[in-house]
Amino acid sequence: MSQGQWYPPEWPERIRALAAGELTAVAPRRAATVMLLRDPGPQGATPGPVVHMLRRRTSMAFAGGAYAYPGGGVDPRDDDRLIGWAGPSLEHWAARLGVATVTEAQAIVCAAVRETFEEAGVLLAGESAGTVVGDTTGADWEADREALVARDLSFAEFLDRRGLLLRSDLLGAWARWITPEFEPRRYDTWFFVAALPEGQRTRAVSTEADRTVWIAPAEAARRYDLGELLMMPPTVSTLRALTPFRTAAEALGAADVQDMTPVLAQARLEGDELVLSWPGHDEFTKHVPTAGEGSTAGEGSKAGEGSTAGEGSTAGESGGVA
Numbered sequence: 001m002s003q004g005q006w007y008p009p010e011w012p013e014r015i016r017a018l019a020a021g022e023l024t025a026v027a028p029r030r031a032a033t034v035m036l037l038r039d040p041g042p043q044g045a046t047p048g049p050v051v052h053m054l055r056r057r058t059s060m061a062f063a064g065g066a067y068a069y070p071g072g073g074v075d076p077r078d079d080d081r082l083i084g085w086a087g088p089s090l091e092h093w094a095a096r097l098g099v100a101t102v103t104e105a106q107a108i109v110c111a112a113v114r115e116t117f118e119e120a121g122v123l124l125a126g127e128s129a130g131t132v133v134g135d136t137t138g139a140d141w142e143a144d145r146e147a148l149v150a151r152d153l154s155f156a157e158f159l160d161r162r163g164l165l166l167r168s169d170l171l172g173a174w175a176r177w178i179t180p181e182f183e184p185r186r187y188d189t190w191f192f193v194a195a196l197p198e199g200q201r202t203r204a205v206s207t208e209a210d211r212t213v214w215i216a217p218a219e220a221a222r223r224y225d226l227g228e229l230l231m232m233p234p235t236v237s238t239l240r241a242l243t244p245f246r247t248a249a250e251a252l253g254a255a256d257v258q259d260m261t262p263v264l265a266q267a268r269l270e271g272d273e274l275v276l277s278w279p280g281h282d283e284f285t286k287h288v289p290t291a292g293e294g295s296t297a298g299e300g301s302k303a304g305e306g307s308t309a310g311e312g313s314t315a316g317e318s319g320g321v322a
Contacts, residue, residue: 012274012288014182015267028178028186032112033071035174035238036122037248038196038214048216049195049248051239052120052202055211066230067213067220070119070206071112073187077154078107078114084159086129087169096173097190098260109168112192114155118148120212121203124171124194125164132167134199145205170194172255174241177234180265180276188262191238193255195248217242233284234263 017023036052053067082090083106090102097105117123117136126132136145144162147153159166171192179186196202204212217239223229224236231239241258245251267276274288 011182011276014184015274015276016269018182019267019269023182025181026184026186028188030074030108030111031072031187031189032074032108032115033069033189033191034112034116034171035069035191035193035242036116036120036196036202037193037242037251039248040214040216048218048243048246049251050214050216051220051242052196053213053215053220054119054206055213066232066235068231068235069191070116070122071189072115072118074107074111075114075151075155076107077156078110079103080154081156082106083110083156084163084165086126086165086167087171093168093173096256096260098176098262108190109171110155110166112171112190112194113166114148116194118145119206121145121205122196122200124167124197125159126167127163127165129165129167129169132170132197132200133164136200137203170197170252172252172258173260174255174258175234175238176260176262177237178262178264180267182267189234191234193242193251195252233265233278233281236284237263237281 014023018025037049038052040050051069053069055067056065085106088096090105093105093109094100094102097108099105099108113124121136121141123133123136144153144158148155148158158164171194173190174193175191176189177191178188202212202214206212220229220231221236221239221243224231224239242251245254263278263280265276265278267274269275270287272289274286276284276286276288278284
């Protein structure tokens with residue numbers, strides 16, 4: 001069992017309560033997170049693209065200390081009205097994301113683009129269908145970013161004010177994970193992939209992250225396996241899925257063939273053990289003794305606390321949404 005997996009010590013008790021009918025599952029909140037990629041350049045130490053990750057502050061109640069991607073919850077205003085749009089149609093996105101209406105699809109894609117801007121300072125939008133904004137580090141951009149974070153400004157208002165179209169063609173839907181039913185805070189999260197636009201750069205602006213890093217997916221997964229980086233199952237799974245690609249563009253081009261079937265954890269009692277599993281992802285299966293379980297849970301937590309991840313989100317709890 002890999003030692004970098006986030007495992008809250010209260011899970012066994014909540015799993016038992018759910019099985020006994022003593023716990024009612026809360027409805028998951030919709031969210032989006034983005035695996036932002038860039039090619040490392042001719043002198044890069046890795047043969048493929050690197051991915052932008054944030055480390056959630058250890059003081060966070062949910063997945064503190066875990067590494068994740070920029071992301072967060074859907075803003076109810078993201079489907080209030082149609083926005084400036086470029087790329088595949090909303091009907092295409094509704095089918096790809098597995099939702100019933102175009103307004104739902106717009107809200108999810110908006111969340112992905114908005115949260116990437118809020119948490120990394122990167123904006124997937126342009127004045128036309130063939131352009132993308134350049135440097136977004138100026139004071140006026142920062143004022144708008146902060147207004148979006150505070151929800152003083154809706155994303156539609158932001159785009160309209162600046163005369164921008166959301167470039168949905170710069171995103172690819174990659175996976176969908178739903179937080180287990182026994183969790184008190186649940187998210188139905190769509191994972192997207194995108195390439196860093198030319199002229200833009202990431203900034204460490206998230207208030208819920210204390211470190212950021214550009215890291216090769218294979219290296220991040222290796223350090224998870226060693227117990228050096230704390231992550232949750234969807235983060236590790238998507239990192240492993242990115243490892244075969246040689247460029248960011250190649251990964252983005254492969255998005256349309258990724259399986260979007262929602263992944264939902266299952267829990268069952270087997271004798272003196274609780275067995276927690278994610279269908280199709282056997283590496284995350286956990287066997288938790290029902291007696292003396294505190295030490296087992298503590299080991300899972302200890303792996304993250306002892307992390308030496310010296311390199312390095314908001315609402316929606318980033319990639320920790322499953």
